[in-house]
Amino acid sequence: MPMAIRIHRTGGPEVLTYEEVSVAAPMAGEALIRHTAIGLNFIDTYFRSGLYPAPNGLPFIPGNEGAGVVVAVGEGVSHVAPGDRVAYVGPLGAYAQERLVPADRLVKLPNAIDDRTAAGMMLKGMTARYLLRRTFRVGPETTLLFHAAAGGVGLIAGQWAAHLGATVIGTVGSDDKADLARAHGYTHVINYNRENFSARVKEITDGKGCDVVYDSVGRDTYPGSLDCLKPLGLWVSFGQSSGPIADFNLGLLAQKGSLFATRPTLFSYIAARSDLEATAQDLFDVVAGGVVSIGINQEYALADAATAHADLEGRRTTGTTVLLPG
Template identity: 60%
Template structure:
């Protein structure tokens, strides 16, 4: 029987159990994948804790992975057994085998490894919609990206640099500062030691930036608004430090007719056309070598609990991949 990580009750890393699960058959519109690499994301922690609720208990964690098509459900076209595929919005990828919706699955092109695909689908597609759709970064822009040494950050900062932007990144340690500089950041701010809003104003000579990309949340708000120029966009796409408290929308007026948005990846890949277009743009920029996907940690699926401990302790940088 294939193995999977199951959560029977919401809780800490110890809530994850490595156990046998029955082999499932794909239903209409589905594929069964024999996974070769599994992506790890902070959203997995939210589900394990119960901050985000699973459809029912027990459940298998995981949203992202790559592998080979093992079986094809009724009505599925465009896929063949043995093809390499990847997915970012699946359910239950902490497993040797997973059932995925064909509509949310893409082919992995030659020149991109399974590990790279598993490490970049969710983070890379997040970087893609942030930089190309939420605010379309242009040559000559100066942007602020919080948690620049995180999984999304290390992809987004390289990509923004490739697009011709000046990139300001915030990080939590000197080690992460060096990593951020190596991945496209022109200016790195240690947000625990410095007033990042004051530093951004200094770097931009008082002008501010057109966009702040924020996956941190509570710890960086509302100071992020003070980094923006008039009509700037505050793009909140995560909350690793805790959720942003409810705020008076009038603050956006006071600070310069600002825009605040809370986009999600799943809206941006909700149709086959959107998914294919966004994934093609991501694969192209990775295959070109302009954006390298940093995999800084590899672990066995059986060791998922330790992977989560490291993730929550902010010991990780870049992407973590688990191998079934």
């Protein structure tokens, strides 16, 4: 029987258990895949801790992203076939050697993209794509701030935004991470442990502020992120790695310049099959074309997922991390 990580109770990394699971034959509209690599993302810790409730309750297998080979398909599935190399961002269940996936969530991998790169980039890369090309359309006139610039989404977004001609400002927590961000497209990098990021952004922009702030940190960067925006600027809150914002004051948007705010998720932007395909194709193009480099900076065995979670939450990781199912 295949092995998987299951969560029987929510909590810290210690609740991740490695055990045998049974996997049924695919039903209509499903595909059975054998993972070759699995992506690790901060959202995985939200489900593990209980901050985000698992849709089908306990126990559950975490993980939203993976790459592998199609083993079998159910009735009505025609766009993938056994033997195809595929990747996906989809429903929970990725922390497993084998799993069933709704076939309409699978995209075929081009030869130029290897499995580990695909597993580590689908969620982060497609997140960067919708943030930069749809939530706010970044171009040469754009000045933006991206928090957690040395994180998985941040490193992809920095390269992509620089390619689009933007002035790209990032925040990090150490000098090593600052160097990493600069090597991935960031024009200016702020170490928030040594500088007030809001004041520094004002200096960098000659008091004008940014057009858009991308904020996956949450509690620790609010409301400072709003002070980084020019009037009518957009605050994009797409995560909460430091904890949720306990009391969002809508009135601050008026006080700080008639600002806009949004709380987007990738799954809304790729709900339609056509949007999924377009988003994935844009990502494949920039990676295969050398515009965006995906650095797999950490690899862990699937059985060691608890260690991977502890390192991720302890901010001991940079860029992209994958779990290898063995």
